[in-house]
Amino acid sequence: MRITTxxxxxxxYIFLLSDTASLETAVIDPGDAGPVLRYLxxxxxxxxxxxxxxxHRDHTGGNRALLEHFPDIPVFGGAGDRGRIPGQTHFLxxxxxxxxxxxxxxxxxxxxxxxxxxxxxxxxxxxxxLFSGDTVFGGTIGNLFEExxxxxxxxxxxxxELPPRTKIWCSHEYTLLYVRESAGIDPGNERLARRLxxxxxxxxxxxxxxxxxxxxxxxxxxxxxxxxxxLAERLEKAPGIEVFRHLCEIT
Numbered sequence: 001m002r003i004t005t006x007x008x009x010x011x012x013y014i015f016l017l018s019d020t021a022s023l024e025t026a027v028i029d030p031g032d033a034g035p036v037l038r039y040l041x042x043x044x045x046x047x048x049x050x051x052x053x054x055x056h057r058d059h060t061g062g063n064r065a066l067l068e069h070f071p072d073i074p075v076f077g078g079a080g081d082r083g084r085i086p087g088q089t090h091f092l093x094x095x096x097x098x099x100x101x102x103x104x105x106x107x108x109x110x111x112x113x114x115x116x117x118x119x120x121x122x123x124x125x126x127x128x129x130l131f132s133g134d135t136v137f138g139g140t141i142g143n144l145f146e147e148x149x150x151x152x153x154x155x156x157x158x159x160x161e162l163p164p165r166t167k168i169w170c171s172h173e174y175t176l177l178y179v180r181e182s183a184g185i186d187p188g189n190e191r192l193a194r195r196l197x198x199x200x201x202x203x204x205x206x207x208x209x210x211x212x213x214x215x216x217x218x219x220x221x222x223x224x225x226x227x228x229x230x231l232a233e234r235l236e237k238a239p240g241i242e243v244f245r246h247l248c249e250i251t
Contacts, residue, residue, distance in 0.1 A: 001103040001122065003129065003169070005208065006039060008032040011173045012058055013210055015131060019102035024048045026100050028120065028131050029171050033062030037069065046070060049100060052077040053133025054117040055084035059171060063087045078109070080116025092118055110135045110159065112152030113142035119159070127165025129211070135159070136168055138175030138212050139182040139195075140251065141223045149248040153226075153241055160224055164215035175199060175209035181251065185222050186231055192220040222247050 004016040008031050015028040016039060026049040030036050040047055047070045052060050055077070063075060063086040076098065079091035092098075096107040098120070108119045113134045122129040134142035135155060144152055159168075176199045183189075183196045195216065199209065218224045223244065225231050232239040237246050 001101045004039065005169075005210065006035040007173075008035050009058055013169070013171050013173065013208075014062075015169055017101040017103075018043075018045065022102050024101045026051060027066070028169075029053055029059040029133060030062035030066060031058040031060070033065035036062060036066060047073055049073055050075045050087070051098075051100070051120055051131070052081070052085050052088070053119060053131065053135075053171070054078065054114045055081045056114070056134070059133065060085050078116035078118040081114075084116075108158060110155035112144055112147045112155045115146045117155075121162065121166075127163045127167065127214075129167045129169060130159065130162065130214070131169045132159070133171050135170075136212070136217065136221075137170050137172060137178055138209055138217070139179035139221050140174070144248065149245045150241065152248070153244045156223055156244075159214070160218060162214055164213075164218065166214040167211035168214055168217065169211045173208065173210065175212070179220070182220065182222050185247070185250070186220075186225075186234070188230060188234070189220060195220050 002018045006014040008014050012031045014030050017026045025045045025047055027036050028051045067087045074089050075087045076090045077085040077088045079093050092107045094109040098105045103122050105120045105122045108121055110117050110119045120131040179196050179199055183192050186192055226243040227239045229239055232243050235246055237243045
């Protein structure tokens with residue numbers, strides 16, 4: 001499976017999955033149909049599926065236009081988003097498995113940003129690829145629009161338990177902004193400081209930072225380090241969910 005990243009809207013990423021053997025091309029979170037249609041025209045391929053992580057318009061806004069060109073393709077999304085994702089035909093829950101573009105994906109329910117948010121985890125010997133929507137960003141997590149810190153904590157726990165080499169394909173380019181903020185929260189973390197320096201050096205060129213790696217988030221993202229005793233002591237909280245709740249309050 002090949003992954004192609006398209007920039008869209010202000011800071012969104014749209015992901016195209018393709019497989020030359022099966023001639024399939026699927027799209028994840030098409031907030032805008034334009035870049036997708038141009039890409040498909042350039043490669044001479046039809047679209048065979050739409051995968052949505054949640055219902056927000058910057059992730060689903062291109063669905064209807066794409067369905068005008070490819071009316072019979074499946075549209076996947078969380079079961080709890082019934083009626084909120086344009087054109088949705090498949091209603092997914094935790095543990096469902098999909099075969100997309102020659103690869104197998106497992107559905108993870110990761111509520112927090114929204115109640116019905118899901119992620120798609122494509123398993124591979126290289127560690128896997130997680131399409132996380134707005135659940136995880138470099139150095140932070142997504143805004144809690146529809147759920148509580150405690151619910152998001154459970155979702156991040158689930159992601160943190162994936163193989164460390166997992167690549168995280170998040171849907172926005174926010175990394176420099178939030179790694180800089182995280183460095184202020186956790187100033188004693190030398191690996192986090194190195195990450196910030198590297199990002200600042202690359203920033204003039206506008207280099208994409210996605211995919212992230214789970215191992216780096218585990219080491220530098222405070223929301224993945226709730227049980228680190230040094231961070232907990234700095235925040236004057238007991239290691240565990242109290243650290244996570246406090247981070248949600250101050251960021």
